[in-house]
Amino acid sequence: MDEHVFQWGHSRRYNSYSEYFKKAFGQRVQKVAVDAGFTCPNRDGTKGVGGCTYCDNDSFNPSYCQPTKSVAQQISEGVEFHSRRYRRAKDFLAYFQPYSNTYAPLEQLKQLYSEALAVEGVIGLVIGTRPDCVNDEILDYIATLSQTHYVILEYGLESCYDTTLRRINRGHSWDESVSAIEKSAQRGIKTGAHLIFGLPGESREEMLAEAAMVSALPLDNIKFHQLQIIKGTRMAEEYLATPDSFQLFKMEEYLDFMIQFIEQLNPSFVIERFAGEVPPRFLVSAPWSNLRNDEFNRLLEQKLEERNTWQGRLY
Secondary structure (H helix, E strand, C coil): CCCCCCCCCCCCCCCEHHHHHHHHHCCCEEEEEECCCCCCCCCECCCCECCCCCCCHHHCCCCCCCCCCCHHHHHHHHHHHHHCCCCCCCEEEEEECCCCCCCCCHHHHHHHHHHHHCCCCEEEEEEEECCCCCCHHHHHHHHHHCCCCEEEEEEEEECCCHHHHHHCCCCCCHHHHHHHHHHHHHCCCEEEEEEEECCCCCCHHHHHHHHHHHHCCCCCEEEEEECCCECCCHHHHHHHHCHHHCCCCCHHHHHHHHHHHHHCCCCCCEEEECCCCCCHHHECCCCCCCCCHHHHHHHHHHHHHHCCCCCCCCC
């Protein structure tokens, strides 16, 4: 291996999302969040009520993101919002983010996605959803869209263990996660996955073992999130009642864990994010001061350099 350039074509020690987009599009591409008013099958009674025990979408939803506004209006306001911070961004992805954004009849999905793609500057879609909220008809349509636009289906897996998925009221299984990702990839649809580390009942060893489990999937992108306990959630009640059943990561612990994890991770996966950001006012658990993702990434890269290791070294 070249000392300075890794197999993903640059010198950073992991397959970086920002570098991937620079290479693919020649410039920064910015996501703009959209709340299209979806729900989830573990909220509306189809599979359960109350949603995931950790979930509070308001803790990460931008202020411009309101389902009472049209998709086009949210995107326009989002572009203006991001243009103040990222002035170089000229192209945008409409990020259907809160709840399960394929959980609707196909005709409704067509209308919403088409409205987003019609906004000037929008070159594609990021569609956040659950593995049990896609079917052949929806996947066939998304496959057609992906032939002319950048489209990625981002699946919330959260855990590879059915025991954990039941405990957090996900309402789907690991087998369903594998099936949805494989069916998407077979159609040529880009796929992403999301995992949460620190969910109750999981040991550090079990979490590390997930690296091999997800590495076997036909994924393009992956993002990670340390568990944070959000006020007003059912998990907050559980945490306050039995704090000893949780093993939340301190920042230094999470840095070490993340290095061990990505050493075993498929090096072809583009890593979008290592940690989640939640405003401290939403948290029951202790925040990591006000550390932002870019600062966390710098600390991680510094440790990777010190240890002379990289994503996929032990894959």
